[in-house]
Amino acid sequence: MPNMISTGRAEIEWRSESTQKPPRAAVYLSHANAEQVLKAAHAHTATVWTGDFHNAKQVLAAMKKRVRKPGSRNQHADIQTAFHSHRMRQAQQSRVLNMLAVEIGCGFSLELPRAPDVAGALADVYGAANDEPFLLPLNRLLGFIGAHEWHKKGIVLPCLEAAIHVPFGVFSPLRGEYLDLIAQAPLPADIQTAFDIGTGSGVIAALLAKCGVARIVATDNNPKALASARANLERLGYGAQVEVCAADLFPEGQADLIVCNPPWLPAKPTSAVETALYDPDNAMLKGFLSGAAQHLTPGGEVWLIMSDLAEHLHLRAPGFLAQCFAEAGLESVGQLDTRPKHAKAFAPDDPLAFARSRETTSLYRLKAALQP
Template identity: 60%
Template sequence: MQTVLFHHTPMAYRNSSKQKPPQHALAVQETSAERIIKAAHQHTATVWQGDFHNAKQVLAAIKKRVRRKMKAESDPATAFHKHRMAQAQQSQIINMLLVEIAGDYTVNAQRAPDVQAALNDVFGASNGESFLLPLNQLLGFIGAHEWHKKGVDIAELGDKIHVPFGVFSPIRGEYLALVAQTRLPENCQSAQDIGTGSGVLAAILAKRGVGKIIATDNNPRAIACAQQNVQRLGLSQHIQLRECDLFADECVDLIVCNPPWLPAQATSAIETALYDPKHAMLKAVLQRAHAHLQPHGELWLIMSDLAEHLGLRQKDELAHILAQNHWHIAHIAQTQASHPKAHDPNDPLAFARSQERTFLYCLQSQK
C-alpha cells in the first residue's frame, strides 16, 4: 500500500496503474480544472470533498485540457511510442484529482453514489482503512462493475460472459469466431486453454464438443472469474481451472493460446493482456508447448498483425519465431478487425488499426 501526505499526515493511496503516488494531497470543496492541473505539475494532488457531480464535470474539463491532438508521424513505431508516452503523461495529470474512500467503502463527498459493491469487486472486502483514490479510476470501477453485472454477449456461446475489473473482457468478437469455426484436430478429445482470462475460449471449445479442457491462468482474479462463468454456463464437467504459469502437466490434443499481441511495456496489470515486451509469453508458449501435445495434436495461436502495422514487429518476424521454435503452419484462418477503434478515423493509431487483421495459426510440432 502506498501513502500520500494528506494534510501533513500519511494516508493510504491506491492506484491501479504503475504511476508513482503524488508527494502531497490537499482537500478542497470546489476548485477549477486549471488549479488542479497547476497543483499536479507541483506533485500535489487535489482531494475533492464537495459535490460529487461537480467533481465529474471538473474531471471532464481536465481531460479536455490535457488531451491534445498529436502531430502526424511518418514512422509508425515513433507514432506509437509518442502516443503511449502522451497517454502516460495525460493519465498522470488526470489521476491527480482524488476522492477519499472511507473504511466502509463510502465516498467522502456530497451526493456521492453508492460505490461499495464496485469497490468490493475490485479490492475485495475492506480492511476498514480509509484511502485516497483517483476519481477517474473510481468512475472506471463503477462502469466495470455495471458491465460485470450486465455481462458481454457472446454469439458463439449464445450466452453471456461476466467479467470483473482486472480481467480482460472478450469484447473483440472476431477472434472468438475464428476459434468457433476453425476445424478441430481429428478426434480432438482434450485441450488446454493457456491464459484463460474470462474462460471464454475454454467455453467455446466445450460447446464444440471437446470433452476435457484444462484452463490455466496465473492471475487468481481470472481463475475466479472463469470458474464463475463455467459454472453459470453449465460446463463444469468439461472444464477444469488451474492457477499456474502457462501449462498444466497433462498432454492434450489441442492447445489454444491468445497471447498479448503488442511487444511493448504494460503500464497497469490489466494491460498485461495486451502488451508483452519482446513477445516473452508467446516465445515461452512456443518453446514449451511441444511437451504438452499428443502426437498429431495442434497448437492454435491467435495473433493480430497490428504490431506489424505499428512498426513494432517485422512482417516476417513471426514466421521466423515459429520456425525457430520448430512449428509448422498447417492452416491459417483470418478475419478483418471489426472492433470500434478499427473504424474510428479520429483514433491516433487509425493508420494501423484500419489495416489490422486477426489470425488463427494452426501449428503442428516438428520436434
C-alpha cells in the same frame, strides 16, 4: 508496500492501480475549477474533493477537455516512435487527470453529497473491504464503476449464445472477432482433450466445451482471471468439463488441441490490467510456442490467436512469427483471418488508426513438424 502521501494533517495511502508515481502531497477542497486542479497537478499535488460528487465529475470532464488534445502523428517520426509517443502521451494525460481524487472511507464508503454507493465496484477491484481510508483518483473510480456495471451485465457473445461476465482486471472479449475464428476452425479429428493457455475470463474454454471437446484444462497466472473463469464456466454449465488451474503457461500432461490468445503487442505494461494487452519482449508468445510441441499428443494441433498490429507498428519484424514457429518445431497447417470491426480501427483522430485500419487477426493452426 502502500504509497503514503502527506495531506498536511496526516499521511494517507494513495491507490491508482498503475505504476505511476504518487503525488507528493494532497490538499482537500470542496470547490475548485479545472484550472486550479491542473495548476496543483503540475506542482505534483493532488486535489481531494470534499464537495458535491456531480460537481467533481464536471471538473474532471473540464480537465479532460483541456488535457486531451486530439493526437496527431508526426509524419516525420517513424511508426514505432509514433506508437511509443502515443503511449507516453496517454500516460502523461492519465497522470494529470488522476490528480483529482476522492477519499474512500472504511468499508469502501464515499461520504460526498450525491455520491453513488461505490462499495460493490471497489470490492470487485480490491476484494476485502479496507479498514483504513485511502485516496483514489476520481477518473479511476469512474472506470471501476463502469467495469462493475459491465461485470454485472455481461458481454453477450453470439458464438457462445451466452454472456460472459468479466470483472475489472481480467481481459475482456469485447472485441470478439477472434472467437468467431475459433468457432469456425475445424477441430482435430477424434479430439478428446484441449488446453486453453491464459484463459482470462474462461471464454475460449467455454467455446471449446460448447463445440463438444470432452475434457479441457484452462490455465492462467492471474488469480482474478482464475476466479472469473471458474465463475463463468460454472454459470454456463461447463464446470465438470473444464478444469481451471493456476500455472505458468502449461498444465501437466498433453492434449489433442492447445489454444492460446496471448497479449498482441510486445511492450511494457504500465498497470496490472495492461498485462493482458502487452507482452514484454514477446515472452508469453515465445514461451508458449517453445513449450507447445512437447504438450501435444501425436497428431495434435496448436491454435495461436495473434493480430499483426505489432508488425504494422514495426514492433515485430514481418518474418518473426514464422521464425518462432520453425524454432519451436511447429509447422503451419492452416490459417483463418478476420478484420477488426471495432470503431477504434476507423477513428481518424486516433494517431494509430493508420495501423489499426490495416490490422488482421489470425488463427494459426500448427502441428509438430516431422523430424528429418
